[in-house]
Amino acid sequence: MRARQLEVFVAVMRAGTVTAAARMLNISQPALSQILLHTEDELGFTLFERVKGRLRPTPEALEIFADAERLSAGLDGLRRKTTDLRLGRTGLVRVAASPPPAMAILPRAFTAFRAQHPDILLRSHSAPIAAIVDMLRAGDASLGVAMDDRLPPDIEAEVIGSVGFACLLPAEHALRRKTELTLADLVGLELISYRGNTRPADELAHAARAQGVTLSPSLEIDVSISAVGFVQAGMGIGLVDALLPWHQFAGLAVRRLANGPEFPIALLTSRTRALSLADEMMRDQIRAACAAVLSEYRVRA
Amino acid sequence: MRARQLEVFVAVMRAGTVTAAARMLNISQPALSQILLHTEDELGFTLFERVKGRLRPTPEALEIFADAERLSAGLDGLRRKTTDLRLGRTGLVRVAASPPPAMAILPRAFTAFRAQHPDILLRSHSAPIAAIVDMLRAGDASLGVAMDDRLPPDIEAEVIGSVGFACLLPAEHALRRKTELTLADLVGLELISYRGNTRPADELAHAARAQGVTLSPSLEIDVSISAVGFVQAGMGIGLVDALLPWHQFAGLAVRRLANGPEFPIALLTSRTRALSLADEMMRDQIRAACAAVLSEYRVRA
DNA sequence: CAAAAACCATAAGCTTGGCCTATGGAGTTG
């Protein structure tokens, strides 16, 4: 039994006459009549008795009607679902990002995405990079945004921008007079920065060596945002990525670090998993949002 | 989405490769490949990523897989059901009959039917004729067997035989010497027979008048089988249809009534309801069983 | 009571779906 035959049968059962059923399905009466006759021929038993030019359901028709109706409705539902999928009107996009892009880029990307596709569920996971990789592998997220492009081979990293470092000064710190700081300015000061053996810590150490200075981070952090509290408490100067919108936090002065290393901003996807259309649209939005955020930063600097 | 596309999609999801799926569906690999490609084209999004010659389901495919599988299974189930209906391997046949045919004809008809169609449920309702008509009208039974052919116009009655009357004698009654009785033999005796204003009572009275005798039923019954107890108790001679297998009851002697009226045996159907194939097969069995029973009676007589 | 309306079926013709066999290209493996 083909899907069309099912629809025709259900329509005739509901409408009572072939003509009305044809109207319901927006096809001609002979077309529907043919399908119905052909269906009966294939089934091997009649579905309707023709009596005085009218149709009367046979017991067999009554017997299969309930199933036919259920299946027909199910097919309709699936068709609706697929058109929704085609138009990107349904689905769930999960993005895992480390905190700086999660706070700086995703809000903008999600806003633009939501404006275009109001019916797609969005989920943002703020996680350290190792967790992001795990989520991408497991399919718990289809997109990742991190500040590292050195990743396992099964993770594809597309660099969509880069940012330098920012120095977070306690509100009344002397260095706030300068609009830009260099590594040399920080020598001998209490520094709050990334723990050793991480990408940014290595890059910072390398840059310092290149510039002939020695830095001594006295407080190591894991995620840049956790520096906020320590800086506010006056425990030192935060030396962190410039991406996170630090100006949102009170009690901080933010200054660019000149001649420092750059963080790549990478869009991560699993090589073993395909992106849905919705994912791809979100990826575009993230690229755009990243570019927009970076250009704003450049203007401000 | 056509049913075939659904099946192909499910098969590919389950099999993992186009080739294996084609084997599952017993079609050629190119045929399945085409259907899959065409389906993706119609849907507007890809269901599988082709990577290194292999297929990998897209998130969209995963999203609709559950529904597709459910629907595909449902279609399979419906197809099985329809072939069962065609072959008469499923269904329910309900027959309403008055007690004499229910006891004399239906056992034989049901036995033959069951031998041919062991999977069809059978239901026998023993009921007075008015109830049979109601059941046929309501669809609670599709076939009826009664000993009357004068029925409302919406009930079709096909006479499939006729039987005369039988006289039920208490075990030691004097009349048992005769192999056949006439109405004249019964004059003046205590009779147990149908209540007035019923078809058989009228016919009996008419026959008696025609033969110039007067009968005086002293105990009126509704259904012939209820005569058994009264006859066994010696309350009189039962004058009832010859159809019911009276010889099954102990303490009775059965003698044919010669020159008495005949009961029609009628097969009843509703004119407003169609018969299922199973109903029609049962109707044939009832006709055959009736003929067989009547010929046995004739041999015995 | 006859004309109009409603209903179903058939006929002829077209487009597309679904299937085949044959073949080729791409990737994996012994």
Place this chain on the structure above:
DNA sequence: CAACTCCATAGGCCAAGCTTATGGTTTTTG
């Protein structure tokens, strides 16, 4: 590197599904 496996394409066939045109029945209506 050759054999194997996998998927896609090409060309051809038949049946499904749709159209318009038309005719036969039965019911409704003026």
